[in-house]
Amino acid sequence: MATAELVGPPETREHGRxxxxxxxxxxxxxxxxxxxxTYHWVLPSLNANINTFVNSWLPLSVVDECMVWMICALGLNIVVGFAGLLDLGYVAFWAIGGYTAGWLISGQFYNLKIDIxxxxxxxTPGIHINFWLVLVAAAILTALMGILIGAPTLRLKSDYLALVTLGFGEIIPQFFKNGxxxxTLSGSGGFDFTxxxxxxxxxxxxxxxxWKxxxxxxxxxxxVFAAIAAFVIFVxxxxxxxRLGRAWLAIREDELAASMMGVPLMRTKLAAYxxxxxxxxxxxxxxAEHVGGVLPDxxxxxxxxxxxAMVVLGGMGNVWGVMxxxxxxxxxxxxGLKQVGSTFNSTFGTSWDFPSYNYLMFGLILVLMMLFRREGLLPESRTKLLLREPSRTDVESVGADLEGESA
Amino acid sequence: MSADLGTGPVSNALTADNISVVFGGLVAVNDVSFTIPDQSIVSLIGPNGAGKTTFFNVLTGLYTPTSGDVRFGDRDITGQPPHKIASWGMARTFQNIRLFGLMTAEENVMVAMHSHMRAGIFSTVFGLPKQRREEKEAREVAVDLLDFVGINHTRGEYARNLSYGDQRRLEVARALALKPRVLLLDEPTAGMNPQESARFVEFVHRVRTEKKLAVLLIEHDMSVVMRVSERITVLDRGEKIAEGGPADIKSNQRVIEAYLGKSGAEASEV
Incomplete structure (x- = not known):
């Protein structure tokens, strides 16, 4: 009990992080x-060959799409990586966000003329609200929907939770498709919501x-997308x-112990959701802005x-890895796959349809990751520790058991 | 070493009245009444399967008793959720250590301050002054508590990497972060050698005095129980068979039959 000051101050570790x-x-x-x-000034001034190369391998529209995926993956990482709640229906929130944009910045409700x-x-007929206000509206609506979906769902434990979230991920796009x-019960008439x-x-x-x-x-x-992503990363x-992050991690580590230490499970999980x-x-x-609209399919x-897969590949819980x-x-x-495919085909004179192997490849990546690098490409140091090294008590438990019995 | 019951504070930190817990057709705890006076050290003993841990789980809100009620101070806590009971000042450690393995020792302690902290999503994201101050104070308290149990050097280490003894101490530090009125220790000396157990007895007294709380122990090591407890309650097959000071319990015939009589060696040792 007296050797407290021997090892260096942990202050450095905290600051280091x-x-x-x-x-x-x-x-x-x-x-x-x-x-x-690069894309705004440098590329246009370079010669056509370089432009063609960049535009086939990494066109700006793909970069933009990647930013969208990144924003969503970071959100899923909070649920799965931080709080340890397996959510297989995350697309529901993506869809709700998309439709919020659809409702608030289009001519969908053409008998209204709202312009903010x-x-x-x-x-112009329809609701036309400023893009930045739509972001705020989508944030509020998805937060509410998260709570609404989470409240009955989050009482379930791991596997059951995954199944029910899977259900919600199917229900909500279906609602948009048929809304x-x-x-009305017939296929026509009624209120056209979606x-x-x-x-x-x-x-x-x-x-x-x-400026438009x-x-x-x-x-x-x-x-604009990078700014949104930066905001999400910051959050x-x-x-x-x-306080909340610690509670999430505690729930991920040991739900029962967390509740015994005064962490309200439902409320904390709902916050993650x-x-x-x-x-x-x-x-x-x-x-929605990237595609210029929302399509239920x-x-x-x-x-x-x-x-x-993005969250797992990157390293669950690590913001940078997930990015x-x-x-x-x-x-x-x-x-990427399309380009690799066409390069491959033109080099070897084959005619394989590479993009159709997309999900085969994702599956393969997941299997290989689980076999050889379960902690992800860039794991949080904690996760790495969990998957690579046995805990000290695991190693020493044999001795401890014996001591316990003789005591 | 143990103080007299009569000289202690009069009010009860915890009162359990006629608690019964039935699982299916199995009566795990049968009509047990029990009190913990403020700032006392009491023990709950009994052979394996006597219902000690079940009783513990009733006190901490993990199980709702089939009948009977639990009062914590002046508050009826029967059927309240565990996190509320914990935030009112009931802290526990676990028989099998249940730390948050992949969080640092300091974070482990700070998790238990959750209910005493106020910062919400907004103030955390934007790092408002109030949140920063709260966070800093919580960190200081955590360091003090780690100091108190003597493992300040492990502050930045992941809990799972601590030695067995340090993990046990960290559990106590984490429990103390709830600012408890009652501290429940579930077999705290499991896996300790006699010297460590002896030091632990001193430690429990120190915790009680400095943190001004009551301690309830579940313990198998009779030498620890006899030295540390001011009062002992004995359970056997879910029923309370005896209650009293260490001396009474040692000479109680029913206890010797139910508990110590099973092993002649242990009986003679006690």
Missing amino acids: LTHNARWAIGFGTAAVLIFV FGSPAAG DHLG HGERGITPVDPITIGP LGPFDLDWQFA CLRLRVG AVGAVAGGLGGVAF SFDFSISITLL IGALVLSWINAN
């Missing part, structure tokens, strides 16, 4: 600015101040080191699984 995070934040900011500068700092000319004739399978298109462009983004201003779209990192859902909602709005189960996992997988998904 904070500066580590700060370094990454600066890194993300720098990378975002660099990408923007919106981008189209005054008097064009609410209030415009059914046709989806809601087009949505108004993003505005930055008084055109359909080809993908570099500015990137800047993740801040929450992680605070709500915060995670908000990121999904923001990503949904961004996605784009919100299927494979999105939930791909997002989960990298999201960027890598979304690039493969959107463009």
